[in-house]
Amino acid sequence: MTEAAGPRVYPARKRVVHSNPARDLAADLNPQQAAAATHGDGPLLIIAGAGTGKTRTLVYRVAHLLDCGVRPERILLLTFTRRASQEMLSRAERLVGSTSRKVHGGTFHATAHRLLRRYGLAAGLAKDFTIMDQGDSADLMRLSRSQLGYATRSKRFPKKETLQYVYSRHINTGITIEDIVRDEYAQFVDYLEDFGKVFADYTDRKQQRNLVDYDDLLLFWALMLEASPELAAKISGMYDHLLVDEYQDTNVLQARILRGMCRTHANITVVGDDAQSIYSFRGANFRNILGFPKQFAGATIVTLEQNYRSTPQILEVTNTMISRATERFTKNLWTERAGGETPWLVAAQDEHQQTRFVVDRILELHEESIPLSEIAVLFRAGYMSADLEIELTNRKIPFEKWGGLKFLEAAHVKDVLAFLRILENPRDEVSWYRILLLLPGIGDATARSAIEAMASAAWESAAFGRYQPPPRARAAHTALVALLDGLRDDPNADQAKVTADIARVRTLYDSILRERYDRAEPRLSDLDQLQTIAAGYPDRAAFLSALALEPPQATQDLAGASRDDDDCLILSTAHSAKGKEWDAVFVIWAVDGWFPSARCLDNDEDTDEERRLMYVAMTRARNYLSVTYPLNAYSTRRGANYSIDQLSRFIDRGVRDRMERVALGSEQAVRPVEAPAVSPLLDLRALLRGKFG
Numbered sequence: 001m002t003e004a005a006g007p008r009v010y011p012a013r014k015r016v017v018h019s020n021p022a023r024d025l026a027a028d029l030n031p032q033q034a035a036a037a038t039h040g041d042g043p044l045l046i047i048a049g050a051g052t053g054k055t056r057t058l059v060y061r062v063a064h065l066l067d068c069g070v071r072p073e074r075i076l077l078l079t080f081t082r083r084a085s086q087e088m089l090s091r092a093e094r095l096v097g098s099t100s101r102k103v104h105g106g107t108f109h110a111t112a113h114r115l116l117r118r119y120g121l122a123a124g125l126a127k128d129f130t131i132m133d134q135g136d137s138a139d140l141m142r143l144s145r146s147q148l149g150y151a152t153r154s155k156r157f158p159k160k161e162t163l164q165y166v167y168s169r170h171i172n173t174g175i176t177i178e179d180i181v182r183d184e185y186a187q188f189v190d191y192l193e194d195f196g197k198v199f200a201d202y203t204d205r206k207q208q209r210n211l212v213d214y215d216d217l218l219l220f221w222a223l224m225l226e227a228s229p230e231l232a233a234k235i236s237g238m239y240d241h242l243l244v245d246e247y248q249d250t251n252v253l254q255a256r257i258l259r260g261m262c263r264t265h266a267n268i269t270v271v272g273d274d275a276q277s278i279y280s281f282r283g284a285n286f287r288n289i290l291g292f293p294k295q296f297a298g299a300t301i302v303t304l305e306q307n308y309r310s311t312p313q314i315l316e317v318t319n320t321m322i323s324r325a326t327e328r329f330t331k332n333l334w335t336e337r338a339g340g341e342t343p344w345l346v347a348a349q350d351e352h353q354q355t356r357f358v359v360d361r362i363l364e365l366h367e368e369s370i371p372l373s374e375i376a377v378l379f380r381a382g383y384m385s386a387d388l389e390i391e392l393t394n395r396k397i398p399f400e401k402w403g404g405l406k407f408l409e410a411a412h413v414k415d416v417l418a419f420l421r422i423l424e425n426p427r428d429e430v431s432w433y434r435i436l437l438l439l440p441g442i443g444d445a446t447a448r449s450a451i452e453a454m455a456s457a458a459w460e461s462a463a464f465g466r467y468q469p470p471p472r473a474r475a476a477h478t479a480l481v482a483l484l485d486g487l488r489d490d491p492n493a494d495q496a497k498v499t500a501d502i503a504r505v506r507t508l509y510d511s512i513l514r515e516r517y518d519r520a521e522p523r524l525s526d527l528d529q530l531q532t533i534a535a536g537y538p539d540r541a542a543f544l545s546a547l548a549l550e551p552p553q554a555t556q557d558l559a560g561a562s563r564d565d566d567d568c569l570i571l572s573t574a575h576s577a578k579g580k581e582w583d584a585v586f587v588i589w590a591v592d593g594w595f596p597s598a599r600c601l602d603n604d605e606d607t608d609e610e611r612r613l614m615y616v617a618m619t620r621a622r623n624y625l626s627v628t629y630p631l632n633a634y635s636t637r638r639g640a641n642y643s644i645d646q647l648s649r650f651i652d653r654g655v656r657d658r659m660e661r662v663a664l665g666s667e668q669a670v671r672p673v674e675a676p677a678v679s680p681l682l683d684l685r686a687l688l689r690g691k692f693g
């Protein structure tokens with residue numbers, strides 16, 4: 001029976017903002033972590049070792065702020081990769097629901113890009129600027145270098161990569177060019193003035209061509225905050241809370257940005273571990289994190305020493321290893337976990353035996369029901385996994401590789417992107433030059449004169465069509481003009497536009513590729529992949545910016561498909577493994593000259609950084625850790641200094657004593673050997689084996 005219809009009155013819904021009954025903070029966090037997560041306003045620094053829950057605390061802090069009624073879009077979460085911020089925000093979502101999706105998360109560079117797109121015009125940047133990656137910047141440096149006549153000097157002038165490095169270091173660290181050159185490139189001190197000239201020309205070129213490099217992204221963000229009160233008010237006014245993970249890998253320019261963002265409030269939380277600072281080549285300095293309390297007066301400092309990640313045996317090894325660092329703030333870690341296996345130190349006869357050991361052991365662990373995705377193999381540099389990749393492929397074990405990925409650096413991919421870039425920005429000289437040199441009949445002189453002709457016509461889009469090429473370049477010129485006209489006029493501006501653009505470019509380019517490069521097939525399939533990725537972007541500009549800013553980290557990112565249901569092993573450089581954890585970790589090539597890299601043994605600072613990198617690698621392990629080293633390597637792949645392989649200097653006696661020594665015999669049985677009662681100073685047998693391997 002229905003009641004007489006009348007107006008219904010709904011009582012006002014109560015808004016619960018301060019507590020979330022579904023969550024018991026005290027159960028999920030220890031008291032120090034909970035204090036940090038629920039910290040009120042004002043600067044907060046969490047400085048603590050690996051696996052102590054820094055990232056977890058940051059996730060809970062985001063959830064706490066949302067609980068307290070802070071609007072999600074007023075929170076900025078800065079992380080080292082886009083993947084990291086996505087992961088953190090989806091964890092926050094499990095705690096507080098979908099509002100966390102509106103939190104602004106990403107890298108410093110991506111955030112800078114977003115702000116420049118929005119405020120760039122007001123800051124004097126022309127619109128539709130193109131972002132250059134590091135390779136592009138070096139290419140533009142080369143143009144400046146040769147335009148100024150340095151390419152033909154009899155005395156060696158710095159290479160484009162050196163110029164780009166010095167420039168970038170100067171911008172990111174604020175160290176003067178003079179000091180950088182004196183410290184790191186003493187052989188070029190005579191050229192000090194010339195560095196300045198090249199950089200001035202490079203800066204002009206960027207402006208004329210409407211290009212923005214990586215360093216500009218950060219620098220412009222900092223300058224907008226420092227040089228214009230109006231812009232500073234607008235930009236810093238966008239956020240009420242800033243949170244930064246992996247703060248040990250930020251540089252002074254990023255610290256300047258954070259200071260600028262905190263003009264009206266000091267709600268900034270940063271977390272990091274000085275012992276894991278591994279990006280000094282990008283201008284990061286582990287001492288920055290120690291300087292935080294000076295930069296943000298009244299900062300609360302939280303330290304954490306309980307490790308939740310690893311077994312006590314793994315902690316013993318990693319604590320011992322990092323205790324050798326010359327300078328370190330964070331303390332040794334302890335755990336409540338009990339039980340566990342002693343980490344293995346495995347000597348293999350050669351690379352192939354190392355590979356077979358790793359694969360066999362992975363399969364063993366997999367048999368013990370550890371999913372492949374919970375196992376990682378880590379190494380110092382991308383090329384070190386080549387043999388392993390072949391073996392995994394042969395044995396049909398699926399894997400994904402992180403870091404050291406050369407897809408976007410591959411010449412053929414850059415070639416295709418160059419076409420899209422000149423459409424997007426007709427003044428992109430670097431891309432023009434690249435394309436012109438690809439074409440039959442066009443050499444350096446013709447390319448330059450074509451570019452000059454376009455420049456003097458103010459890069460107007462029809463200028464290239466009017467250019468009169470020498471006879472042997474005519475056919476190529478006509479073909480390119482036709483292609484560009486077709487692309488410009490392309491009326492189907494639908495979702496698949498970028499993919500269609502690439503397909504069109506390939507009607508000209510694929511045959512060039514076959515002519516110019518060997519092994520055409522895998523390269524062509526790279527381009528197929530590029531087309532697939534492009535389908536995910538609404539337009540050319542978005543696609544190009546995304547590729548420059550967030551270069552795909554893994555092959556799987558490239559395919560665009562999610563491999564969630566595929567269980568696959570992770571291969572990663574130590575750098576790209578930062579912040580992650582796995583049940584089982586293998587660190588391969590623990591050989592002096594490889595890890596530490598031979599290039600980093602000249603001075604103590606670099607060696608210390610390599611040690612921190614080894615620490616990052618080993619502290620990724622929850623339950624199983626194996627460090628392996630081949631006793632012989634083929635000399636073609638090594639520096640001449642290293643004829644016999646020596647175990648990495650970081651696995652010194654104290655560290656070795658805490659590991660289970662495993663020697664793989666010629667029959668490749670995996671068997672622990674009894675450690676000698678006294679650890680030897682020298683392993684004579686290993687040295688001898690190495691001689692005749």
Ligand code: ATP
Pocket residue numbers: 028029030033048049050051052053054055056057273276307308309578579580581
């Ligand atoms: P890294 O320095 O390597 O980045 P981290 O300090 O950020 O490490 P997390 O990754 O946040 O550490 O945490 C390491 C592991 O310990 C994670 O699996 C996390 O869930 C777990 N953990 C952290 N704190 C706690 C806790 N209080 N209770 C249970 N598990 C915890």
Ligand code: MG
Pocket residue numbers: 054055056579
């Ligand atoms: Mg972390």
